[in-house]
Amino acid sequence: MAYAEYPIEHMDIRSLHLDVSNYRFAADQPSEMAALNYLWAEQQVSEVAELILRDGYVDIEQPLIVNENGRYIVLEGNRRVSALMALNDPSLAPAHQADIERLLRRFALEAEDIPQSIRVMVLPSRAAAASILARLHIGVSKKRWDLDEQAKFVIAQLGEDMTVEQLSAMLPGIESVPRVVRMGRIREALRATKYTDESLARYARGSRLKMSSFEYAYRQTAIQDLIGLKFDGQAQVISWAHTPTQLFALERLLNGFKSGELNTRRGLKPDTTAYKLLLAEMLKTDQEVAIPVNGHKPAVASNVAGVDQSDSPAVGASSLGITPGTVTPPSSAPDSETVPGTGSDAHQSSTKSDAEDATGSKLRGPNDPLLRANLTLTGIDEPAHPLTMQRRLRELRRINVVEFPSAAAMLMRSVLEASVKEHYGQSNGIDAVGELGAVMRQVKTDYGRNGQLSNAINNITRFGNDATHVPGTGRWFNMITHSVNVDVNGQHVQQAWLVVLPLVRFLLNEPPRSA
Known part of the structure; x- marks a missing residue:
């Protein structure tokens, strides 16, 4: 034509x-x-x-x-x-x-x-x-990009002046920008790895290995620990398999996908015998993994998927899935960076192994949540809301609650009130109007019997004098906003956020009941 x-x-x-x-x-x-x-x-x-x-x-x-x-x-x-x-x-x-x-x-x-x-x-x-x-x-005018192609596009947009959170707001058509970025970074890491088996190298670097399938493995904390994988808050790979033990574990995992032993429906479901056996087979001591010499591959890895594990000490503990004391427990959920609103600053403040409290003293283990300098806005779908709401959430996420506790508390109250009004603003019913007390009455009427929300709602709707010094209550928010007779510190703000977050998350993510 x-x-x-x-x-x-x-x-x-x-x-x-x-x-x-x-x-x-x-x-x-x-x-x-x-x-x-x-x-x-x-x-x-x-x-x-x-x-x-x-x-x-x-x-x-x-x-x-x-x-x-x-x-x-x-x-x-x-x-x-x-x-x-x-x-x-x-x-x-x-x-x-x-x-x-x-x-x-x-x-x-x-x-x-x-x-x-x-x-x-x-x-x-x-x-x-x-x-x-x-x-x-009727026809198909465009061929949809697969996940690898999406990852290349998304990563190309990232730069020093562009964060994952900003990119998520710019690309609402992609359900989870951090997830796609992780896929792209894992693909880059796989292609840069030096394997002991050339056929496995071609498989790992080629298109036969689908990231949507391999994701089922690398998103699990136990497997991340075995292959030395760590992500930062911007979905970047900051640690990858580099020791002989970690490389062996990676090759064992890849051989499972190459042979068809592992896929989205088989071999990767936690708490199953097959999964525990996989972890046991991936978990080798440094003595069991031969280190490559002069470019020659170690004999033990020449047929990784078929290694006889009958004498392996790891198999003796296969009922537990791993050898006790070998795999380090994670300090945070493996997918915490997938949630819109979890910036690199928040990620870093919540995952330090030797964190400092507000006085500069060293703490053993992960940070006490009440001592963190920033609030963690987990589970909130920020890009789905107006730009003004996104900006307010971004400010709340970035404000240092130790240095500016009063400002943080007042901003938290503003976010809570705005979340209620945004929630009801989506419905066909009436808008929730007025200040915090008025809008919370509407919330209590509609959701007060919701078992997951009742604790937050009951606390926030406390406006009596007995609640003046209880972080997260309506009275506490009012006194901080309108009076100097109530002092506040970073721990108080974190305690209040533990009360408020479940309700804010629900209000911003769920359609209103009247809809």
């Missing part, structure tokens, strides 16, 4: 008209208003509108229009156009006007940049558009 170059024009949103005969409709709609209401209700236009507000409007694929009797009818892109129409004038969709106005309040800062006009491609007729519509909606 010959190449047809259709004109692209810049048109005011108000000059465009929805197609009342859109193929998405079960039957032709009687009017554009009915079409807009239908699309908003049945075709998830609210999600499109939220994406436009949160991430901006991108016209990499222009809406397709046709001029019929002097009216520009939108044949392709009705959801995008209807979202822009409603955001510019909520009254155009009266059945959803309240929801649209609520969305505009949530993203008030971003709403200032809603485009009034967009570029469109003008086609000569509906017939000319038919083949294009079929290719877009």
Whole structure:
């Protein structure tokens, strides 16, 4: 078919008209208003509108229009156009006007940049558009990037001035940017490793080893310890197999994947006999692993997957999975850096083996959580919320609670109150309005009987004098904000955050009950 170059024009949103005969409709709609209401209700236009507000409007694929009797009818892109129409004038969709106005309040800062006009491609007729519509909606116009390709793209965006958290906010289409970065960094480490078996090297460096499968192994703490793997808070590999023992363990693991012994459904499920045997076989002493000399591979690793383990001391402890005292227990959860909002500063402050408290004294083992200088915002999906909310969460994560405890406590109260209002701002019900006490009454009414939240809710809703000096209560927050008669330190702030975090996490991650 010959190449047809259709004109692209810049048109005011108000000059465009929805197609009342859109193929998405079960039957032709009687009017554009009915079409807009239908699309908003049945075709998830609210999600499109939220994406436009949160991430901006991108016209990499222009809406397709046709001029019929002097009216520009939108044949392709009705959801995008209807979202822009409603955001510019909520009254155009009266059945959803309240929801649209609520969305505009949530993203008030971003709403200032809603485009009034967009570029469109003008086609000569509906017939000319038919083949294009079929290719877009019936065929596959683009081949989706696999995880390796996603990882290359994401890592290319990282730099000294770009953090994983910032990139997560920029790329909401990727479910977990830290996860993809880890995959890419592991792939780089695998390709840089010197193996004792050339066929295994080709497998580890090639495309046959899928990161989505290998991830099932390397995300487990026991395996990380055996192959010397550590990540930092930015999903970077800061430690990798380099001793003979660690290299042997890595080759044993890779041979398991190469042979089909290990995969997403077999051999890697903790607490199973197969998994414990795998750990035992990976766990060799330095004496058992021959060190390569003059480029020659050690004999013990020549057939790693088939090594006779009958005399291995590790197998004697296989019922436990590992030899006692050999594998160091992790100081934190292996996937802590996957959670949006866990920055490198927070990661470093929470994983030091010999940490310092607020006075500079050395502490044995991991930091006492109450002595950390920063709060840990685990489990909060920051990129899903307005830019203003993201900034407030970022400030709370970065503030030093030891040096600025009062400021941290007041910011925590602000985040808590804003989380309640953001939660209810997503629903079809009333917005939660007022100060902390007022909005918490609404929360207690809706979620007070939730066993996982009741402790936090009951504490935060304590406003009596007996709660003045109890961190995390409503009375404590009020006194710190409005009175100088209550002193506060970093430990108090950390104690309050232990109360507040479960509720904030729930409010920001879960849809409201009335929705």
